[in-house]
Amino acid sequence: MVEQRRSETDGTAQHFLVVFPGYHRSWAAWIAQTLERHGHRATLQRWDPPREVPLEDSLGDLLLSSGTVLLVLNDWFFELGPRPAGEWNDALRGFVAHHADRFAAVNLTNRPLLPATAVLEPASLWALSAEAAEERLLSRLGLDRARTPRTFPDRVRYPETRCEIWGEVPRRNPRFTGRDDLLNEIHQRLSDAERGASACTLLGMSGIGKTQLAAEFAHRFSTDYDLVWWVNSDDRNIQRDRFGELAVELGLPIGSEPGERIRAVRDALRRGEPYTNWLLIFDGWDDSEGINALLPQGSGHVLVTSRNRAWTEYTDVLEVPAFLRAESTGYLLRRAPHITSAEADEVAAEFGDVPLPLVQAASWLGESRMEVPEYLRMVRERRLSTVDEPATGEGFPQSSMTSWSILLNRLRRSQPQAIDVLGLCTSFAPGRIPLGLIRAYPQTDLPQELRWMAADLPAWTRALDTLVNYSVLTRETRGPLGAEMGPHQESVHMHRLVHDIVSKLTSEENRAIHRHAVRTLLAEADPGNPVDSRNWPRYAELLPHLEPSGALGSTRPRIQATVLNCLQYCLRSGEYNSGLELAQKIRDHWSRMMDPLAQPMLDLTNQESYILRSSGRFREAYDLDRRFLERVQAAERGDGLAELITQGSVAGDLRFLGRYEEAYTLQSQVLEGNERLLGPDEPATLVARHNLGVGLRLLGRYTEAYELDLETLTRRENVLRPRHISTLNSGSAVAHDLRLLGRYRDALARQEPLVRLHVQVLGPQHPQTLEARVQLALCRRREGGHSQDMSSAMADLLDQLARLHGREHYRTLSFLTAYGNYLREHGDLSRGRELIDEAEAGYRSLLGPAHPVATGMLSNTALVMQAAGERADALAMSEAALAGLTATLTAEHPWVLGCALNTAAARNFNGRITEATELSRETLRRARHTLGHEHPLTLSCQVALAADLRAVREQEEAGKLEEDALLALTRTLGAQHTHTISARQRVRPYWDFEAYLG
Template sequence: MAESATRGTLENLVDMLVRLPELADPAVRDHLVDRVRQELRRPLRIKRFADVRPELSSLVNACNACSGGLRVLASVVAEQHVGDIAAVRAAVTDLSPGLLSVPDRDHLRGLLANLPANQIGEAVDGLGGAEQLYSMRTWRDTANAIRIMEGLPIPEDGVPQVLAFASRLSELLTGPVSDGLRTWVDTVAGGLGVDLAALVVLRGGAGPLAVPSAFTPPAPRGPVPPRRSETRVVGGGVPTRNRHFTGRSELLDKLTDVLSSGEQAAVLPPALHGLGGVGKTQLVVEYVYRHLDDYELVWWIPAERTTTVLASLTQLAETLHLTVAEDRQQTARTVLDALAGLRVPWLLVYDNADDPDALKPFLPATGGHVIVTTRNPEWGAVGRPIEVDVFPRDESIQLLEGRGLQLKEGEAENLANKLGDLPLALEQAVLWCKSTAMPVTEYIDLLDSHRRSDLLSESKPYGYPITVTAFVTLASATLREKAPATAQLFELLSFLSGEPVSQNLLSRGKSANVTEPLRSTLNDPVALSRVVRDLNNRGLAKVDPAQRIQVHRLVQDILRDILPEDRAETTLRNAQRLLAAANPGDPDERGELESQAELGPHLDRARMIYAEDDDARVAVLDHARYLYLIGDYENSLRLATDAAAHWSKPSDDPLLGPDGLYTLRAASVRANALRVLGQASEAQIVANDTYNRMCASPQIGEMHEFTLIHANQVGHDLRIAGRYNEALAFDTASLARHRRVFNATEAYTLRAQANLAVDLRMIGDFAQAFEQDKEIANHWEDVGGTDPRALAAYINQARNYYGMGAYRAGLEWIQQWREPLAEALGAGSSQVLLADRTYAILLRKLGYLFEARAVLREHFERSLSRFGETHEFTNAAAVSYANVLRQVGELDEAAQLIEDALERYDVYFGVKHPLTLAARVNQGILMRAMGDYDDARVLGESCFTDFAEVLGASHPYTICAGVSRATDLAIAGDHAAAVQLSEEMHQISQQMSGGGHEARNGAEHPYLLMRGINLAHDLRAVGRTADADRLRQTSFRALRDSLGANHPEVQAIERDERTEGDIEPPPT
């Protein structure tokens, strides 16, 4: 292994970095240092200089002293530099071919000195390709032994074997050497690309960030342990530290006191509130950097909208390797539960929060520290408020005098007075004077000459000087005169969200019909970059290293207020057209989800619902659909509801009004969101009304593409209502219409075909459903076998296998595709949850009862947590869980589950709904298991009668109810009636599902064979012994061959017991 780079070669690398233009900017260098520290996760001892070269030289030398430091430096530089840095990467490769730096290797060598050979040997055991290290002769030269370990192949988990050795050795030892080895591993891991989760696994889950499982109860709470030397901070989105931060000592101390007071589990989030621009965010950023050593985890959350909060918490879940659900609100709850169980200090910052009621569900209640920055004083009722006012005058003067301005006596005082000591205004004034070389005296004169009298709107706090408005007015007027394109972009940004706007979004909107010269600027990447740079240089906007541009909210508010009405209307229209043009289109094409995420924060601010252009309305509809697809059902519902309410007002536009296409499309999205949120009745009303209006409209009609797409919801609602044959008829006709309008293999047609397959399952025609799903799966497999739509078809095939009694084939099939589905959609997806239940049902039917019980218990808890107790999915989960509990003998809990589920089924679905009746059949089976034969007989008679009325005599559920009824009759001693009913059910079963099937390897359906066993009992009871023996022998032999001799049902038959045919409620 080569040693750390020589002085001359390091200086060559410094020369290359100095030539990169971005690094001439001190702010970019600040960000560079912060990012390198973040990646290395260790102290980086560098000296800061005003000049570029000595500062970069200090950074290079510091990185060279860290294992992997130069490689990390090159990687971070590549993030910030738009050009080719191949020369830098090549230099780094030449300079650091080894794994460890010299200081890190020497440190490890010192820790290993004089350790017993047996302990070193035990730690070496298990390293791959380490035969040479088994010889103690190798360890006579410890440095050489370490180099050998550095050269060992890196395993699949990405943890270099020298780290695995040191970690294992630390567990074998105690005392200072053990602590030193753990610290060493934590120190070098970041530079070698080993993430925190890998370290937790390396230590068997005992590391400082061992996060509890998303679906197991958190460990008992205890006091946060003292911080250990080997811990490190996980930073998520923390802004770059302001190297010119001034003053605020009293507020920093107060914030520290508030966070440190009282029990950690009971501390309430403090709220930093006040007018935008007073420096709330800067204060918290400074607090974070001063207290990095106090926390294991720091996460920064943009909190103006719940969608950005949910997105940030989803990223935190991914960082902590928690389950990421399709539903982001469920993911947020998972994160908060995990944080409550962490026994390490953490800090969450919710920046620029607005509505306390909207955000409260996403605030941790216990376990760590929370800071909220806000302009809304209502947060004072949530946590202990800390009022952040403008600067004291002496701190304003300190800021101005420390920024290199050529100040004459009294000018700092005068300028601070003119700007009302507002930190944002002071910072902008400094940047303006420096970027334009304008003397401070001249700047003060301009402020006086441009003073205006209009205050901010009354919804904003009073008491701040008028000069803040004058400052923005001056900037806007100057730009209009000298840089009109910059002025137009500046004004347009004031009508977007205060969140950063990517240049990618601006570029995607280049086709928008906006006013000149902005239109030409958007179509010229060089000109656009120049305008963005101009705003940044003038202090009117912030541009981060990712080239996202952000105008401070205060500046946005003031600018919108001061624009003349006609100019404001034009600018708002420009913003709406830009966003409409930037809409990536159909969100069902998953490759565009990131672009949709960029668009979302700006829709409300730009009043897109109220825009006059059709493209803007389409953008709203696409984004509402996007929110539904990513599991943010609540915000999808909000956006679609608001859009439908506004667009439904009377209008001359045929696309608007109660029957306009856009109004009805918004209602369609609304119905989808209502349904998945458990409001099925309202969803059905909205969906039916929307469909009827579409069909009746002369402009739309039943053959319109969007009518057909929406029709899938009508069939779904019929299934939810238990009207299975009506759903089948409707969806059959709908599929035929799809095939006339779309191609047979278009996604919309295949979606309609999938709905038809569900209908076929609901009426018990599993073989035909299997053929439909197979055809769908074959198409998506040609497109890409891991497409979520292909995976959904595969899972449906497993459900068909179950219905056909091909339990083993179904289990093998779902085991093959269950994990890829979870990887594609996230473990919390509703589709994944339903697949888990199918998996557990197949386990149960094959006799793996205790494995099925574990899966179903978790599935029931997750369904209850996500959907609530009244949702169809939750009730189905309760019934499935009760079925397996009955089979393993936990009868009391099973009875309570069934009873609770039936109460909800009766209220929300109706007493004669098929799912209600199915649960009652299962309840009757459970009653017999508990010896309650009389009540079971009464219940069984009504279930059989009702099922025959609702679904018909030959439906599989009616047959199950009839078989159960025959058992009740046999127990009551009415053997003549029992044998008559058993023969009837056996005969219908033979007609419906009799005969060998290739999916069952030629065997009969297990339920048919089990009904043969029951019929044999009844035949024997009426004296038909020969018939009984013959039927029992053939049925038992076939069932044993199909299910196996150790299957619980087979063993029960050997004990001469009757069989039970329970019902599993199907997904609709």
């Protein structure tokens, strides 16, 4: 109960008791505030008089308040209770008429009210503007407008004014019953929570009414929000896609990659721009994985529905109980007005007051007009006589299973086409079902029994209406409110439990027909290009239905192609966990029905290993590819192309495992074979050439890598065109090579326009764009860049990589390393050490301690120790890194040379001058041979040797080496480059390890 403050107008203020059913709370709040604005007092009174209390007594209780009782009416108001026929008319003509001076009313509907309502003289506010409604309200109550109406800082929105963004909230259920205290509890918890932590989870078993409760909350409290967005969360891909769609509504300048959109939306909600009052509802979020990456924070509210108790760790949790008995009987009496209160009570008890089966029972009784004794007899007898009754667990009353069986039997007799539609729905996954595909693709080769669905629209509509009337399905529509929808956007919602029960009550023959139809429709709806991110929302919608439709076990090439396209979508969109789960399911089906070396199995293996590598599971990818390659090579009839594809995949695995020489040898064979079988300009050949360049780079053969990558770039520009995603990737590879060759200016000049092109073509947050931006940051650093802006840009880029891949992903670890080295180099030793330690531990866990990258990270740790004055520990770490890399790579590898440069410095700082000088001299000799005399690393080795020679008093040689190095640095990098300045100032040079897996 909310009491408003007294008007400043002395002697004229009146008091009004605003009486409303719970679902008209927003109207009551607006009416109360309107009255207060004009100098009066108002008290809000939610009202649902219990049926057992005589209506006159309940109305008499309202008169205990002072002033006028203002009733907020619509046609449902008179079903509160509900009451036997005639009770309301009697009370209106008697009690209310006798106290007519104390009662007034407003009417919110254009549907007819009870005839006796005339005694209240209700003022109709239906379909009026806020100004007109205010005028009519005041007129009905005989009130004058205040000369200067009061203003409120948090003014209640006029209920007819929809919030600015209203995103696919289910239609309001006009039969929603009770739950008022629960709804107010949700509202109170969200309102009282600290800013940024306003999240509440509705927890309960299936069928308890969580979704209906969340939908009613959205409608009832919509005036509190500028934005309300509904996210179906049964499937992770659909959930991410739907959440990302909010970016478009918010006008955020981003592309179509899901991760990019999600990050942009979360950031906008956190900042409260453009809306601070927002409500997000995640319906059916049972999978707790990835909660922190998706759950938004900020000034708005989050409502989650779930069966998973893990939510207690993340949000406030509210248990959703069964109906109160009065709510159960009230609902039954409204839907089936021919039954008595005692009969309603008996039905409610039979179904344990659980909302879902009660809704179905009420629908049955209301539609069939069957008497309760007969209905309960059928339920109980069928339950006792059925030995294979489907079970659902979760405390769901067994009697409800029987009631579904009764309903289906009736429909088979009276409306068999509705049974067809229902069976079709059970061949999709539960939740949102894109049933509009039937109309979107009318030429689909459907089974004979189902062709009426596409050809006979009136019959289709009647069948759907029947299922909706019996509360088996609810209608849903995708897209903006009020916009005209195409058939492919039309959908229905089928509760998971209903789906499970009906599936078990459907014959095997019919199920086979329906599943065939659904998988055929899924293939028709396949856009055919999972690489294009514009198609990802469609693939996210198709993905959940592959398994229930039987698409995974189909022998039809068209459907198998759709299955593989959905898997490719998981790879391209970064949904690696979903992709690996799908790949395993596909393999389980296909391994039982096709040759293990068939082309689909080859494609499956290739994609699965790619996903494994992308998610950092390199050893598993190698084992998978190796087993398949052995099968291909052992086959009696050789397939040269299949062998090449699998060898290319194995070569990729070997690169990530640090076996660079083996990978290079195998990749060379792959390129040669592709050129021989396909020609030099086929996409597969271009991929093989690109990957060979990666292998050369990892071997430290930078000049060869640059020449090969430049050739690949030229070919891709000619064959695929300059803006193709693969061409852009080749451009980054060339810039990478230039930087490793020490041509920092050239690398920067190439990478800057390339990043702009990536943003234009792929969007700023696409994974490949982020990698291009990483390359740009490294180019700028090597060119000598240092500023607060650069430091902030690197921090921001690290944050974006972590949000996209996770903190432990190898790409994030790589940039953690680069940023940590940058911070150490520029004085932030504490933060730099944190990042280097994190990256080293991450690589050791991911790759094992013997991997070249994990070993090379020890050199970075040694540099941090050196800067912190821990000289003995730094020397030990440097020696370990040098020994480890020398054992796994050649002595001339640039990584080994850089590590040797650092180790010589550590020996010098620890007083081991002779050993330092020997190592520096040998390192310079090998660097000149491998990298050339003017490479920055070679010149650093030359400056380091000069420092060691000065320490052993070989001044003449030291001076000559130093002078030559300064001239070369000035000529190649410029007089003001940091390397040149440091050498001039005789600062001991170092080399930081750039962690790179390929």
